[in-house]
Each structure stands twice: as structure tokens, then as C-alpha cells.
Amino acid sequence: MSTALRQSEVDISTLPARLLELAATQPKEVALRHKLWGRWRETTWAGYAAQVARTAAGLRRLGVAAGTRVAIHAENRPEWLLADLAVQGLGAVSVGIYPTSPAAEIEYLLAHAAVSVLITEDEQQLDKVLAVRQNLPDLRHIVVIDPRGVRAEGILTFADLMADDDGSYAATVSSLDPSAPAILVYTSGTTGPPKGAVISHANLVASGRKFVDALGAGDRDEVLSYLPLCHIAERLISVIDAVWAGSTVNFGEGGEAFAQDLRDVQPTVFLGVPRVWEKMMAGVEIRMSDASRLKRLVYKACLRQGRRIAPRRMSGRTSPADKIVLALCELLVFRPLRLKLGMSRVRVPVSGAAPIAPQVLEYLWAVGIPVLEGYGQTENTAICTLTPPGDVRLGTVGRALPGVEIRIADDGEILTRSDGVFQGYLDDPAATAATVDTDGWLHTGDVGTLSDDGFLTITDRKKDIIITAGGKNVSPSEIENLLKVSPYVREAMVVGDRRKYLTALVGIELDTVGNWATRRGLAYTTYADLSDKPEVHALIGNVVSAANKELAQVEQVKRFALIGKELDHEDGELTATQKVKRTAIEKRFHAEIEAMYT
CATH class of the missing domain: 3.30.300.30 (ANL, C-terminal domain)
Known part of the structure; x- marks a missing residue:
């Protein structure tokens, strides 16, 4: 971990401030990499900070100031991060909107958050907004990142936004209040309208400090940004941790090109939701069914050995004989397999955001992808538990991160308390009071058990339990x-x-x-x-x-x-x-x- 990071733990209280520090201490190191028209383009930390400053200057010209809410409605791309950190640096509040959201949902979110400036991706996304704009009196400005095909009047481009730097970004960042709201993250809305979780600068910094330390992340790490950035999980990897650790964030072509993006990047830190890990395993199984008889036999033999040794790898107790067997399996199957999956360099593979079947984790460990499970929520800025390396217990989500308290309520609900607990739901004091009690305990809505040595097992969502x-x-x-x-x-x-x-x-x-x-x-x-x-x-x-x-x-x-x-x-x-x-x-x-x- 870099000296700058250790110093930042003392005197840096916001992500924009940490960005400026990195621009000063490692200006020529690569911060962002973006694949465009088949070619990878790089942005240094100095360039990253300069582009954020210009974006902030453009937003200031549009009237964005402390407390203003600015929405970002786009796929994963560098402009998402530029806008997010520019908004935070102005003391305004960044609001993410899923690119898959239909017009009705976009209308609800923009209205509920009283968004005054919307940064949207392209003509397709713009059309959704224009269809409901007459119902959004607070929305004053729309900025389009990719203006190709856009014919609507009064629409600004992201290039227009970044036209000039007024030189005031650093001063504004230095005056930020760490306890002030930084981002607004809307819940998924499985049982009703989405609620806006208000997360402060201090929450974000607490999350960065805890996870960078737990993952051992640093400025040599590479991540692939591919999950929706408005979700706390991808925000954690691509913004919070990446800025705090000084890691490089890669943006591939996405969509159907995801598998190729993984192979190109070969990330060292990778967060996969269960669906990604499940599909990875299924894809290998299907490809092996097309392989020659000899390849299938070798694969099955090595997988059998990998499964046999996996429990000892999880506990860090492999024997010399195990290592010899694994070395042969690595040479024959596992190393080339991981290369094709984009997992050849992965140092910290993590599964989170939803429960994953132990059988999937067992398979991944067998082929040499040592996935750790993490547990967290939007409402605690993802700060809760992580599987400790060397003590992996399938079916659990690990132990509490440092500074996190966990207890189980009488009805089995998991309660947590930490400096990541959010400030409440926007304009919904009743829901806030029902979620965070007067002692600061976050009622997660999940049901589970806690072992005597602190390992947490999640049973299900409290509201989803079936009573026959x-x-x-x-x-x-x-x-x-x-x-x-x-x-x-x-x-x-x-x-x-x-x-x-x-x-x-x-x-x-x-x-x-x-x-x-x-x-x-x-x-x-x-x-x-x-x-x-x-x-x-x-x-x-x-x-x-x-x-x-x-x-x-x-x-x-x-x-x-x-x-x-x-x-x-x-x-x-x-x-x-x-x-x-x-x-x-x-x-x-x-x-x-x-x-x-x-």
C-alpha cells in the first residue's frame, strides 16, 4: 500500500480530496482505462482530476452548488466517474439511475429526488427522459454524453460541460463537510417504490478505508467496471475503493463483450454477483461437453482432485502432496482455464450483493479461483462482513469487518452498527425510524445466525420466509x-x-x-x-x-x-x-x- 494512502487515513475526509492527493503524488500513474472502437485508452491520475475539475466547473455554471441533486443515467464509462466525483466535490449530491430503467421509473426517481441537472448517455436514454419531462418541473438542464443523433433543442453535451476549468475545484473540495450528503442511492424496490438512501462523505470514506485494508488493495490493482454504477456494490469497487487505494479502473465494451473484457483486463480484484459466477461455471461445463474425449477425461480428473483439495485450501492447510497434485492440475487444466475466464491474475475474487450456492463456490475454489463472500447493504455503505482468507466456511458470509458490530434480534433479524450506517431515507422519516433504531442499529431485513466465533450465516430476507x-x-x-x-x-x-x-x-x-x-x-x-x-x-x-x-x-x-x-x-x-x-x-x-x- 502506498505511503500516500497511509497518510490519507489521517487527513483525507472525502473522496474528491483523495483524488486530488493522488493527482499530486502519482500524477503519471494510470487511473482509468477505456476500450473505445477496439482500442484501450488511458487516463492518468493527473488527467482524471483535471477532467473532474472541468466537469465541476461546467456544473457550477449550470447553478449546481451545495445540496443540489444531479442525476447520472448511463452505462459504465469514464464520464460516470467524472460526473460523480465532480458533483461530490461541489458539495452537491450525486444520484445514480439504472440505464435499464423505463421512463416511468426515471420520472419517479427524478421527481422524488428533485433533480435539477440530469447527465444522460445518448439518444436512446434521452428519449425516455423527454417522454416525461413535462412532469419534472425541478429538472432545469439535461446533458448528453454521446450526442450522436440527438436533435432536441436546449440539450447540452458533456463536451460543452467540460469546456473550461475555472480553477475553483480544489478550494471547494477543501471546504466540504464530511458529514454532509454525498450520494443518493435508491433501493431496488422489490416490495414497493424505491427509497432514496442518503449516504455521506464520511460514510464513503469509512467504506474505502475498511475495504482497502481488508482486501489489501493498492495502486497496483486493476478492476473491471461492469455492474451498474448506481448500485452500491459497483460504486464500492470502481469509485470508493479505486480512489482510496489508487487502483486502475477499466471500462470495456460491456454487454455481449463482457467475457472478452475480462480476458483483456485480467483484473486482480473482481466483484462478481452470484449470477456472474454461476454463468462462468455453466459456460465451462458447456464448453467441456464440446471438447474431445481426452480433454474431458483430463478436465474431470483434475476437477475431482481440485474438489478433494479445496477444503484444505480454504483453511490454508494444503500438504506437500496436495501442492504437487495441484501443480500438475494447474499445468494441464486450471491455469489455461482461468486465463480464458479472465481470472489468471485475480488476487481477490469476491461474491456479493446476493446469496450464492455453496456448490458454486466449491467449484470455483476447485479450479483455483478463491472466491470470498462479502455481505453489506446500501444502508450501511456495504460495510458489514467479509470472509477471512485462510478460514473460508461455505454457507457463511464471513466475519464482521473491523469496527462493525453485529447482533441477532429476537426474531432472527440481523442488526449491524458501524460508521457506514447511512443518514436515512430521503423525505421518509417513518421508514428511516423503522430501519435505524435510536441506538444506531441498522435493521437489515435479513434473517440469520451468528456463530460463537463471529461467522454470520444469512438464511433469507425476513419478508421472503415461507410459512407452509x-x-x-x-x-x-x-x-x-x-x-x-x-x-x-x-x-x-x-x-x-x-x-x-x-x-x-x-x-x-x-x-x-x-x-x-x-x-x-x-x-x-x-x-x-x-x-x-x-x-x-x-x-x-x-x-x-x-x-x-x-x-x-x-x-x-x-x-x-x-x-x-x-x-x-x-x-x-x-x-x-x-x-x-x-x-x-x-x-x-x-x-x-x-x-x-x-
């Missing part, structure tokens, strides 16, 4: 994760509250099931057509049967239905973070659910 007609409490997420271990299952939602038995709605993984069908000569035209085939139903039936063998009788899925469409954020079936909206799904597929109980 027989009075048994069942955690649906554990069953759903077990089903989603299969490469053929993309979504699974267990149903059964107040019912005699459990059922499940299952969404297939189009790529893998399509590949399976093609191999068997099963022609299909659409997702719905593929889902409707008896052979596919039988395939998923085998997945359900295999999962049931690992479950208690009351937890077993007695019947299931394949849904005929891919769940979508714009249709209101998923949150922007791809979490299933259970109430919306139960309403949308009411007939299919009832048919499983007749």
Missing part, C-alpha cells in the same frame, strides 16, 4: 440457489406460503438449453417455444429431482412450471439489479401457480 400450511418456516432462497446451480436454470422462484407444499416457477437459460436442444435435434423458434417442449420440461424435472435429494421433505419442490418468457426489468418483473419481484411474478403467473395446486 403446516406451520413450517422455509427459506426460499436456499432452494432457489440449489436449482440455479444447474447450467440449464436462469431463474427460479419458490412458492408455497400458506400452501400444503412447495412449487417453483422456473426460467430456463436460453443459451445452454438451446445448445442442449440443438444437440438432440430439437428445433425451436423462440424462448417460449423452447420452454414449452416436453423434452425441456423433462430436463428441468431432472434438475428439480436432483435438488430435492439435498433438501428436507418440507423443503422439496413437489411441482414446477416453466415460464414462457425471460423476466425483464422494463416489464416490472425484475429490479434493476435483476432481483425477482416476487409479488409482481406471483401476479403475472397466477394461473400457472394455481395450476400447480389443483
